[in-house]
Amino acid sequence: MDIEDPSFWRAGAVSTTLVMLVVLAFLSLDSMRYIRAGGINVPPYDVINRHIDYQYDWNRRADVPVIGAPEPLFGQPVSATEAAALMRTGKLVIQSRACMDCHTIFGNGAYYGPDLTKAWLDPAWSQIWMPMTGKSTREEAMVAFLMHPDRYPTWTRAMPDLAITENEARATVAYLKWLSAIDTNGFPANFGRSMR
Amino acid sequence: MSVDTMPAAEPLYRSQRLALRYFTAAIALFGVMIVFGLLSAAYYLFPSMLFNTLNFNTSKIMHIDVLVIWLLMAFVGAVYWYLPKELGREMAGIRAAEITFWVFCVAVALVAATFLLVQYGSASEFTLWFINQGRKYVEAPRWAAIGIVAILLVFSWNVVGTCVKARRMTGIMWVMVLDLIPLVVVYLDAFPADTNMSTDLYWWWWLVHMWVESTWEVLIGCIMALVLMDVMGTSRRIVEAWLYIEVMLVLGAGILGLGHHYFWIGTPQYWLAIGGFFSALEPLPLLGMVVHAVYDAGMHRLKTNNQPAFYWITAEALGNFIGAGIWGFMMTLPQINLFSHGTQWTVSHGHFAFYGAYVCGVIAVMYVARQRVTGVPMLAGRTWRWGFGLLNLGMVGMVMALLLAGMAQAFYGRAIGGSTLMAFTTASENLWFKSGMYARMLFGVVFAAGYVALVYDLLRSPRRAPAIAAAPEPA
Numbered sequence: 001m002d003i004e005d006p007s008f009w010r011a012g013a014v015s016t017t018l019v020m021l022v023v024l025a026f027l028s029l030d031s032m033r034y035i036r037a038g039g040i041n042v043p044p045y046d047v048i049n050r051h052i053d054y055q056y057d058w059n060r061r062a063d064v065p066v067i068g069a070p071e072p073l074f075g076q077p078v079s080a081t082e083a084a085a086l087m088r089t090g091k092l093v094i095q096s097r098a099c100m101d102c103h104t105i106f107g108n109g110a111y112y113g114p115d116l117t118k119a120w121l122d123p124a125w126s127q128i129w130m131p132m133t134g135k136s137t138r139e140e141a142m143v144a145f146l147m148h149p150d151r152y153p154t155w156t157r158a159m160p161d162l163a164i165t166e167n168e169a170r171a172t173v174a175y176l177k178w179l180s181a182i183d184t185n186g187f188p189a190n191f192g193r194s195m196r
Numbered sequence: 197m198s199v200d201t202m203p204a205a206e207p208l209y210r211s212q213r214l215a216l217r218y219f220t221a222a223i224a225l226f227g228v229m230i231v232f233g234l235l236s237a238a239y240y241l242f243p244s245m246l247f248n249t250l251n252f253n254t255s256k257i258m259h260i261d262v263l264v265i266w267l268l269m270a271f272v273g274a275v276y277w278y279l280p281k282e283l284g285r286e287m288a289g290i291r292a293a294e295i296t297f298w299v300f301c302v303a304v305a306l307v308a309a310t311f312l313l314v315q316y317g318s319a320s321e322f323t324l325w326f327i328n329q330g331r332k333y334v335e336a337p338r339w340a341a342i343g344i345v346a347i348l349l350v351f352s353w354n355v356v357g358t359c360v361k362a363r364r365m366t367g368i369m370w371v372m373v374l375d376l377i378p379l380v381v382v383y384l385d386a387f388p389a390d391t392n393m394s395t396d397l398y399w400w401w402w403l404v405h406m407w408v409e410s411t412w413e414v415l416i417g418c419i420m421a422l423v424l425m426d427v428m429g430t431s432r433r434i435v436e437a438w439l440y441i442e443v444m445l446v447l448g449a450g451i452l453g454l455g456h457h458y459f460w461i462g463t464p465q466y467w468l469a470i471g472g473f474f475s476a477l478e479p480l481p482l483l484g485m486v487v488h489a490v491y492d493a494g495m496h497r498l499k500t501n502n503q504p505a506f507y508w509i510t511a512e513a514l515g516n517f518i519g520a521g522i523w524g525f526m527m528t529l530p531q532i533n534l535f536s537h538g539t540q541w542t543v544s545h546g547h548f549a550f551y552g553a554y555v556c557g558v559i560a561v562m563y564v565a566r567q568r569v570t571g572v573p574m575l576a577g578r579t580w581r582w583g584f585g586l587l588n589l590g591m592v593g594m595v596m597a598l599l600l601a602g603m604a605q606a607f608y609g610r611a612i613g614g615s616t617l618m619a620f621t622t623a624s625e626n627l628w629f630k631s632g633m634y635a636r637m638l639f640g641v642v643f644a645a646g647y648v649a650l651v652y653d654l655l656r657s658p659r660r661a662p663a664i665a666a667a668p669e670p671a
Contacts, residue, residue, distance in 0.1 A: 006367055006433060009440030013371075016444045020451035027452075027470070028398075034464045035394035041462045042394050084391070091391045092319035095330030101253035106461045107538030108397055109332055112239065112252045114620040115538055117460075124617040150248065155621050157243040160251045168319050182394060185468065187460035188615035189534045 037087075041183040045083035048073045048177045054121050054191055062186030073174055074139055083178075089168065090175025097162045106184060112157065118191050120173075120180035128154055142176070143169040208569070209280040211287035211354075214294055216569065218273030219562050221301055223651060225266035226555075228308075230644050232258040237640050240633040254315050257328075257335045258308065263550065264333055265304055268344075270558035271415055272351055275372070277565055278422040279358050282366060288357030289350065296350045303343045307336050324389055331396075333404055334386040341386045348383060352376040367436035371443060372418045375411055382406045394462035401457040408550075409478070409520075410450045416557045417442045420512065423560055427505045438488045445481030453478045456528040460537065468530040475528035479521030482553075486517045502567050504580040504653075508560035511588060515552020519595070523548045535610040540632065541602025548595045559650070566654055583650030590643025594636050601632025 038044040043065075051068035072078070078086065094100065100109030103116050125138045132152050133144040145152050146169040149159035164172070208216075236259050239245060239252045279287050287293065310327055317323030324330075325338045334341065355376060359369055385403040390396035421439045424430045455471025490513075500506040523545040527536040536542065567575040605623045613619030623629060 004433075004437065006436040006440055009437050009444060010367065010370075013440045013444035013447070016448040017451070020448055024451050024454065027455075027467075031398065031458070031463050031467070032395070035392070035398060035462045037392050041464070042392065087391050089319050091389065091393070091396075092321075092323075095389055096319050096323040096328065097316050098253045098257060098328055098330040098335060100330065100332055101256045101335070102251075104538040105393055106397060108457075108461070109538070110253065110256050111538060111540060111543060112256070114617045115615065118615070119617075122617050154617075157239075157624070158247065160248045162316060163318075165318075171319070179393060182462045184460045184462060185465060187534060187537065189610045190613075191615045193614045 043067065043178070043181045044080065045087045045178055046078060046080045047181045048083055048086070048174050049077045050181075052120065052177060052181045054118060054180065060186070063191055064183055064186070065181045067181060073177055074137075074170065083174070086171045086174040087178060089171035090173075090178075093164065093168045093172045094175065097164065102159075105179065107187060113159065115188055116176060116179065117182075117184060117188060118180050120177045121192065123192065124154070139170075139173050139177075142173045146172055209286050210290050211276045211280055211293065212565075212568075214290070214297060215273040215277035216565060217297055218269050218276065219565060221297075222266045222270040222273060222558070223562070223654065225262050225269065225304070227647060227651070229259055229262040229266060230640075230647050232256075232262065234637070234640050234644060235259075237633070237637045241637060250312070251315075254311055257311055260333055261311075261335055262308075267412075267550075267554050267558065269300070270554075270561070271412070271419065272347075274419045274422075274558060274561040275351070275355065275415075277561065278419070278426075279355065281426075282369060282422060283358050283362040283364050285358065285362045287354050288361050289354045292350050293354050296347050299343065300347050303340050307340045310337065311335070321389075329386070329389070331386075331389075331400060334400075336386075338387055341383075344386075345380065345383060348376075348380045352380060366432070368418050368421050368439060371414060371439055375414045375418070378406055378411045379415070382411065397461045398458070398463065401454060405450075405454045405457055409453065410447060413446045413450070413481075413553065414443055416512075416554055417446070419561060420509065420557055423505065423509060423557075423564060426564055427500060427502050427509065427560075438484070441484055442481045445477075445484060449474050449477035449480060456530075456533070459530050459533055472529050476525060478528075479517065479525050482513075482517040482521040486513045488513070501573060502563060502575045504575060504584065505560045505563040505567070507584055508556050508563060511584070512552065512556035512560060515548070515556050515591075517552070519545070519548030519550075519552030523595070535606040536602065539602040539605035539609070540598045540629075541606060544595050544598035544602055547591065547598065551591045562654060579649065579653040579656065583646050583653050586642055586646025586649055588646075590639045590641075590646050593639025593642060597632045597635035597639060599632075600635070601629045604628035604632065 032039070034040040035042050047067060049070060049072045051071035053066040053068055054063055055066050056062070057064045070077070094105075099105075099116070102110050103113040104111065105116050107115060107117070120138075125141055129141040129145050129152060130136070130138065132154075133141045135141040135144055143166065145159075146164050147166060148161060150161045153159075232255050236252065236255045239255065276287065276293065314327050317327040327337055328335050329337060329341070336344070355369075356373055359365055359373060365373075382403050385399050388396070388399070390399070417439055421435045424435055425432060451474075452470055453474040455467045456475040458467035458471055527533055527541055527545060563575065563580070604626045605620075607623075608626050608629075609615065609619045609623030613623055
């Protein structure tokens with residue numbers, strides 16, 4: 001064995017790479033069981049018909065979503081097919097308006113606006129935007145805000161008007177509600193618990 | 197080729213002339229990237245600037261997409277530069293390569309015009325095909341992404357075809373040829389619009405991580421190996437052994453290091469341990485590169501006939517280790533990442549890593565090409581030092597400023613703030629955060645001044661000076 005011989009290291013490079021690729025392939029197959037819609041950590045799309053909460057789990061030592069009693073979005077239960085169609089539109093809104101080039105989802109994206117992972121659960125909707133928009137529910141306030149965000153600024157970094165239609169806004173709200181029900185291993189940290 | 201035999205008047209291969217075109221386009225786009233970087237930084241200080249006309253997201257898209265494109269152009273140029281030298285013949289498919297260069301330039305201009313003038317569309321497939329795909333780093337509409345695949349395929353044919361026609365394979369070329377497979381295949385993930393954000397991001401990270409933290413690292417490793425033989429006269433045996441070690445460690449740690457992106461996207465908990473462990477190993481190959489660079493510098497007692505290239509190679513090794521390795525490790529353990537992820541801390545790491553790992557390396561190649569084109573036996577002088585000094589000072593300053601801002605966000609926004617909109621706002625109004633943003637802008641201007649000095653130095657006629665006789669290299 002000559003460690004100064006390049007062929008020794010070539011063999012190491014090839015074998016290490018192959019082993020790691022095989023391990024990654026197995027882990028990826030297993031991860032799909034968790035992250036497909038309706039999987040272990042990601043709920044089915046029609047979870048938007050239920051109440052969603054986020055509570056600290058002492059066994060996990062992390063915040064976890066808690067799926068509760070029926071609470072249809074906009075007061076109208078939707079079928080699994082209708083929920084999937086809403087999600088499709090909601091995701092297209094997020095991509096077509098490049099939302100993640102200002103915001104983050106699961107902490108991924110850009111950092112100019114707040115993270116949207118648990119946006120559905122943010123107390124600001126009831127504390128700030130429901131009174132501001134004059135709407136009586138969180139989802140109606142979210143739709144009003146998304147359609148004309150520049151009319152309801154709360155800070156110097158306001159959201160621009162991206163010509164989001166009412167149908168697009170409703171689908172986006174549905175998407176944000178579904179996102180909040182995903183088990184993200186406790187991210188974002190301490191959500192909703194200010195220690196000040 | 198050793199430094200004392202540096203040719204002064206050998207004609208260039210066609211592929212080397214094409215490489216010069218790629219370098220020119222790359223350096224021009226480097227400037228565009230800086231302009232939009234400064235603009236993006238300015239939004240944090242003047243949030244109402246260009247509101248509803250040119251919003252932050254468009255500026256940010258321009259900044260990061262142009263970064264990817266100019267580096268890709270510089271890589272292609274570097275490979276086209278060294279291919280005939282490494283294999284002793286003109287590149288195969290040179291005509292196709294020349295055509296794709298212009299196609300590449302026109303496509304980049306069209307995409308930039310679409311981003312700036314159209315910006316966004318309705319929630320439809322049409323928008324994804326012709327306006328914006330809205331996925332970070334790969335926002336370019338699908339037609340342009342197909343174009344990039346075509347360009348990468350032509351590039352792959354150039355490399356593989358030249359090896360075949362030359363009937364010669366070196367160790368460096370084997371690594372490069374095999375690296376072309378993930379370079380093309382992984383990019384195919386730029387097209388899907390998966391409804392499920394968890395699966396979408398799972399595969400998107402294959403693209404972003406495998407390109408940036410694996411495929412590109414290996415490609416720049418090959419390029420640096422060629423530069424080291426060229427500038428320092430390092431023996432092929434040493435360079436190839438180091439390249440294999442680097443590949444082994446980069447891919448050995450980096451493939452499962454992918455796990456540090458799988459902490460919070462809905463993936464199982466075991467990724468916290470796997471991602472944390474392998475991320476901790478990721479600085480190792482980069483440390484190896486530093487050892488390699490210091491070894492080579494010591495062998496030559498810091499004497500070289502191309503001072504700028506030599507210093508940029510050293511900056512690449514150190515910048516890659518500190519920016520990608522140390523800065524990455526600092527925030528990738530899950531216990532820290534829970535608070536640091538998605539803050540300006542990430543931006544600090546991103547800037548340092550891209551700059552250290554890639555920008556410094558491709559600038560070194562440009563100086564190699566400049567010496568060859570101008571035919572000066574000794575490339576030295578003072579002007580290049582201004583570019584080198586200001587760019588490095590600007591980058592380190594930006595990185596520190598962003599780290600300051602990111603730590604304020606992690607502490608005030610996440611740890612004690614509660615991660616809500618109000619917590620985000622409060623952290624962003626914190627004095628530490630705002631000071632960081634002002635300091636980032638200031639050092640961004642310093643970086644831009646360094647770019648001006650770099651371009652000036654690359655374009656001006658070099659001062660002629662006698663060459664240094666190289667010390668004999670042990671085999």
